[in-house]
Structures are given as C-alpha cells and as structure tokens.
Amino acid sequence: MAKAGVRRLSSRVAVQARFGRERARVVAARLPSRRDSVVRHRPSARRAGQEAQATDDVLVxxxxxxxxxxxxxxxxxxxVGTREPGDDLGESEQALVRGIRAAGEVLCEGLLEREVEVKLLLLAALTGEHLLLLGPPGTAKSELARRLSKVCHGRYFERLLTRFSVPEELFGPLSMKGLEEDRYQRQVDGYLPTAQVAFVDEIFKANSAILNALLTLLNERLFDNGAERMEVPLLCLVGASNELPESEELDALYDRFLIRRTVGQVSSQGLRDLARLASSGTTTRQFHTDEAPLSLEDFLSCRDRAIASVEVPDRVVDLLVQLREHLQDKCEPPVYVSDRRFTKCVTFLQVAAFANGAKEVSVYDCLLLQFVLGQRKEDGDKVLDFVLENISSxxxxxxxxxxxxxxxxxxxxxxxxxxxxxxxxxxxxxxxxxxxxxxxxxxxxxxxxxxxxxxxxxxxxxxxxxxxxxxxxxxxxxxxxxxxxxxxxxxxxxxxxxxxxxxxxxxxxxxxxxxxxxxxxxxxx
Structure with missing residues (x-):
C-alpha cells in the first residue's frame, strides 16, 4: 500500500513537471528573444549617438x-602714429599755424607763470573776442594787452575806470566845431572807437552812460557818434577787474567777454625766478614790430578761414548740447549759458582747432570751454570734469x-x-x-x-x-x-x-x- 502511494506521488510530480515545461515554453514563445531585444533597442541607441555627435559638432x-x-x-x-601740426592744411594755412605758435612764444617771453593767460589772449584775438582777467593789481594784466598790440601791429588804447569816469575818457571829447554847427559829435581819434587792441581796467565800474555805448561797441563793433553810426576796428578788448560784477545791470557787459580767466600772484616756488628776471631787466623788455610773426590781417582773417576749413563733428555737437543741459539743469546753483555764448563756443573751438593745424574739432579741444562757460570761478571745474568724463567714457x-x-x-x-x-x-x-x-x-x-x-x-x-x-x-x-x-x-x-x-x-x-x-x-x- 505504501508503494502504491509512492507511485501516485511520482506520477503527480511528473505531470506537474511536464506542465511546468509546457508553460515555460509558451511564456518563452511570447517573450522576445535576446537578439530581438537588441535589434528593437538599437534605434534609441542610434538617436543617443546622433545627439552626442550633434553636441560635439556644436562645441567644435x-x-x-x-x-x-x-x-x-x-x-x-x-x-596710430603722431601727426605734426598743420599736416592737413595748405601751404598758406601752415604758415599761419607756424606764425601763431611763434606769436605765443614772443608773448610769453619774460613772463612767469602766465602761459595760460598768454594763450587765452592769443586765442581771443584770433577769434575776434574779448578776454576778462580777474585778479589783484600787479599781476601783469595790462602788460599782456600791451604785448598783444605789439604782436599784431594794432593801435592800442588803455584806460582805468572809476565811479566818476565820464564817456569822454573812453570815446573822446565832444567836437567844439560840431557843436557850433549844431552837431553832437566826438573826436574819436586816439580813443577806444579807433583802437584795434584795448585794455580797460576796473571795467565793471562803468556807469550807465558808458555802459550803453560799450555794449554795442564790444558785440556789434559799432559806435554811435552823434547821428552817425560808425564801424570800429576793435580786434580784442582786455578787461580787468578785482572782482565779479554784483549788479544785474552789469550782467550784459560780463556776458560780452567770451573768455574769462582768474589771475593769481606768482607762486612761492616761482619767486626766485621772478627775482632773477627782474634783475636781468627781462620783465621790462620792449617789443619791436619786426619781432611779430603775424600781421594784423592774419588776426583779422583767422576766424573766417577757420570757419571755412574746420568741420565740427556730431560727437562735439552732442558734447556741447549735453554740457549746456548739464550746467543749466543738473548743477546747483545752475550755470546760465546764453544762446549767444553757446553759438560763439562753436566758432571758438573751430579757431582753436585751426591754429593746431587740424581740419576737424576734437573733443580734446572742448577742454578749453572751462574758460568760456561759467559765471563763477568754480564753474570752470564743473565744465572741465564733465568734458573729461565725456572723453573717457x-x-x-x-x-x-x-x-x-x-x-x-x-x-x-x-x-x-x-x-x-x-x-x-x-x-x-x-x-x-x-x-x-x-x-x-x-x-x-x-x-x-x-x-x-x-x-x-x-x-x-x-x-x-x-x-x-x-x-x-x-x-x-x-x-x-x-x-x-x-x-x-x-x-x-x-x-x-x-x-x-x-x-x-x-x-x-x-x-x-x-x-x-x-x-x-x-x-x-
């Protein structure tokens, strides 16, 4: 009986084993083979390779x-290499440039620590504008004007104004003969209306009687001599004062001076040199007309020649516009720049570039605007800072x-x-x-x-x-x-x-x- 049980168990196991093999065969038939699996997954590998290759191509x-x-x-x-002054100009213009440089050297001779003032005076004369020198007495302000008259061969006039000055001191006495003939006329010969170069000390002490005539003479170069309006040959007037004008009625006169410069005493480091110059008599040296490298005609024509030959690029125009807006809208207190002064700045820069032998105004020329734009001494520093920042940026x-x-x-x-x-x-x-x-x-x-x-x-x-x-x-x-x-x-x-x-x-x-x-x-x- 035990043997029969063993046989039945063996038979059951065999059946289960056979059933298990059949089941495994069916499942295996339903599953993909290893080869099929490799083949089926090959496209994704290809894509990965292509993507890797594409990435490599991008990196390359x-x-x-x-x-x-x-x-x-x-x-x-x-x-680029350096350029010699005047290389871009014609022969006559090159000769003028050389003459201007020589004139600067002649004007500077025997003067100590006045190089900036001399150059501004020369530039004012070439532009046909006026120079205002602010500073204490005894700082060579009148000497500069006298030297300019020698250099340009111009007729010179000099006068010191006081609160009691009368128009006759500047414009000449009334003509006795004219009064006899019922004509109000002045004898202007030898006075300001006939001078090419003039120096007026303490100019802001001018009273209203002098001021009205002086404004027209400085700006329009016209003088009303009785019923006659005459043109005056004035090239440059140098005004001097110990202080800025305080009255509003003098603002118009102050605006007539395109270039302004504060003059100080010789520094302590330069006093020894000043003493040596005085001992040699160089400070009192007299100039002769044959030493002047330029003629009066050169001075009178320089402005028109500069306007005709020197371009003003957009870069400079933009700088001028931005500078005026900065001074009037962003500075405290605001710095007023009149339309007349703004337009004259353009001509001023053209003459400065022309004298350097250039055919185009450079932004570096705009550094000179520190002496042109500004009502007070500290305003020049604001102008200089703005121009330097504009150039560097x-x-x-x-x-x-x-x-x-x-x-x-x-x-x-x-x-x-x-x-x-x-x-x-x-x-x-x-x-x-x-x-x-x-x-x-x-x-x-x-x-x-x-x-x-x-x-x-x-x-x-x-x-x-x-x-x-x-x-x-x-x-x-x-x-x-x-x-x-x-x-x-x-x-x-x-x-x-x-x-x-x-x-x-x-x-x-x-x-x-x-x-x-x-x-x-x-x-x-």
Whole structure:
C-alpha cells in the first residue's frame, strides 16, 4: 500500500513537471528573444549617438568661432602714429599755424607763470573776442594787452575806470566845431572807437552812460557818434577787474567777454625766478614790430578761414548740447549759458582747432570751454570734469553695445528659421566692427602715445596735459577692454551668419546677450 502511494506521488510530480515545461515554453514563445531585444533597442541607441555627435559638432563650432573671432579682433588694433601740426592744411594755412605758435612764444617771453593767460589772449584775438582777467593789481594784466598790440601791429588804447569816469575818457571829447554847427559829435581819434587792441581796467565800474555805448561797441563793433553810426576796428578788448560784477545791470557787459580767466600772484616756488628776471631787466623788455610773426590781417582773417576749413563733428555737437543741459539743469546753483555764448563756443573751438593745424574739432579741444562757460570761478571745474568724463567714457560705446544687442537678436531669429536674407545683418555687422575699431584706435593711441591731441596742442601747458592724463587714463583703460570685448562679440555674430550656423551655436557663444535680449523681449511683451 505504501508503494502504491509512492507511485501516485511520482506520477503527480511528473505531470506537474511536464506542465511546468509546457508553460515555460509558451511564456518563452511570447517573450522576445535576446537578439530581438537588441535589434528593437538599437534605434534609441542610434538617436543617443546622433545627439552626442550633434553636441560635439556644436562645441567644435563654438570653439572655432571663438578662436577665429579672437584672431580677427586682434587685427588692426595698433596705435596710430603722431601727426605734426598743420599736416592737413595748405601751404598758406601752415604758415599761419607756424606764425601763431611763434606769436605765443614772443608773448610769453619774460613772463612767469602766465602761459595760460598768454594763450587765452592769443586765442581771443584770433577769434575776434574779448578776454576778462580777474585778479589783484600787479599781476601783469595790462602788460599782456600791451604785448598783444605789439604782436599784431594794432593801435592800442588803455584806460582805468572809476565811479566818476565820464564817456569822454573812453570815446573822446565832444567836437567844439560840431557843436557850433549844431552837431553832437566826438573826436574819436586816439580813443577806444579807433583802437584795434584795448585794455580797460576796473571795467565793471562803468556807469550807465558808458555802459550803453560799450555794449554795442564790444558785440556789434559799432559806435554811435552823434547821428552817425560808425564801424570800429576793435580786434580784442582786455578787461580787468578785482572782482565779479554784483549788479544785474552789469550782467550784459560780463556776458560780452567770451573768455574769462582768474589771475593769481606768482607762486612761492616761482619767486626766485621772478627775482632773477627782474634783475636781468627781462620783465621790462620792449617789443619791436619786426619781432611779430603775424600781421594784423592774419588776426583779422583767422576766424573766417577757420570757419571755412574746420568741420565740427556730431560727437562735439552732442558734447556741447549735453554740457549746456548739464550746467543749466543738473548743477546747483545752475550755470546760465546764453544762446549767444553757446553759438560763439562753436566758432571758438573751430579757431582753436585751426591754429593746431587740424581740419576737424576734437573733443580734446572742448577742454578749453572751462574758460568760456561759467559765471563763477568754480564753474570752470564743473565744465572741465564733465568734458573729461565725456572723453573717457565716450557715449558711442553704449550706442554700439545697444546696436550689438539688436543685431544679435535678429541674427538668432534668422538662424533659427534657417531662412531669410542675412546680407543686411552682415552689413550692419561690418559697420559696427568699423565703429568699434575706430573707438579702439582713438583710445589706444591716446593711452599708448600719452594723449597726443593734448601734447601737440598749442593751447595746453605740460601741467594741464599731465593733470588731464591722470584723470583720463583709468576709465579709458576700462573702456578699452570693453571695446575689445564688444568687437569680439560682434565678430562672433558675423561669423555665425557667414557660416549659417544653427542659432544654438550663437546662443551658447553669447549667453549674456541672450539673457539681455530675452529680458528686453519679455518687457516689450
């Protein structure tokens, strides 16, 4: 009986085993084979490989574009050479430039620490404007005017005004013969109406009787002699005063002096040299007309010749406009700049550039505006600071950066769509590259050559050049790096457009510009 139980158990096990094998065979038939599994999963592996290959291609293209852009950016960034004054002018203009420089040397001889005043006086005469010297007595103010009359061969007139001065002292006595004939007329010969160069000390003590005639004479170069209005040959009047005018009725007279300069005593460091000059008699040296390198006609024609031959670029015009707005709207107290003074500034800068032998006004010439714009002594420092900041920062850098951002965004759209004309974008890239190279050349030559526009100028002393260089150098170096970076970035955009690369390449090359562009788009939306 036990054996029978064993046989039944074995038979059951065998059946179960056979059933298990059949079940396994069915399940195995339903499952894919190992080979089928490999074949079925091969497309996803291929896609992964393709994606990896695409990523590698993007990285390779990014590296190539970066390398080539860096190489192209470094080409043509060498500083330019120096230019001799007058190289751009004709023969007669070059002779005038040489004469102006020689005249400056003649005027300076025997004077100590008056180089700036001499140059401003010479520039005032060449422009046909008037110079106001503010300072204590005994600081060579009248000596400067007398020397100018010798240099330009002009008739000279000098007078000291007091509160009791009468018009006859400036404009001449009344004509007795004219009164007999019922004519109110002055004998002007030898007085201010017939002078080419004049010096009027304590000019703000002029009373109303003198003031009315003086205003017309200074600005329009006209004098009413009785019923007759006569033209006066006045080239330059040098006014002197110990202090600024306090009465409002003198504001118009104060505005007639385009150039203003505060004159101080000789410094303590220069007193020894002053004593030596006095002991040698150099301070009292008399000038002779044969030493004058310029004629009166040269002085009279310089202004018109400068206007005809010297251009005023938009960069300088923009600076003048921004400077006036800054002085009147952002300074405290505001600095008033009349329309007459603003327009005269343009001519003033043209003459300054012409005397330097240039065909175009430079932003460096605008440093002279510290002596032209301003009502008080401290206003000159505000003008100087503004001009120096404008030169070192150059608003054109920001404009080029904004242009780069616009070109970048449009290039991304064109490359993304893989269609569209890229010729217009490439032209904009070329223009932007040219502008950036020009800015780089200007900044780099200024730094490497020690500001040649300043050093080569007739109007700046070595001390003024050194002082301006100290202020300009640090921000210029920073902006030079920024220009180089912008140049490299626009070249990357240009290379991507020329190679028809995918937009992804350009976006990865310039992630900062991508964020700026997307931010701008979101704000617009």
């Amino acid at each position: 293209k990014i590296a190539e574009v970066k390398s080539k852009a860096t190489e192209l950016a470094s080409l043509g960034l060498d500083p 150059d608003p054109g850098i920001l404009q080029n950066e904004l242009s780069l951002l616009g070109v970048f965004g449009r290039a991304c759209r064109v490359l993304q769509s893989s269609s569209g004309d890229t010729s217009e974008l490439l032209s904009e890239c070329e223009a932007l590259v040219s502008s950036l190279r020009g800015q780089h050349e200007s900044f780099n030559s200024a730094l490497e050559l020690g500001f040649p526009h300043l050093r080569g100028s007739l109007w700046y002393s070595p001390q003024q050049v050194a002082s301006a260089g100290q202020v300009l150098t640090p921000p210029m170096k920073e902006n030079l790096k920024k220009i180089e970076q912008l140049l490299e970035e626009i070249l990357m955009v240009k290379l991507c457009l020329e190679g028809s690369h995918h937009a992804e390449v350009l976006k990865k090359l310039l992630p900062k510009r991508l964020k700026q562009y997307e931010k701008g788009v979101s704000k617009t939306a």
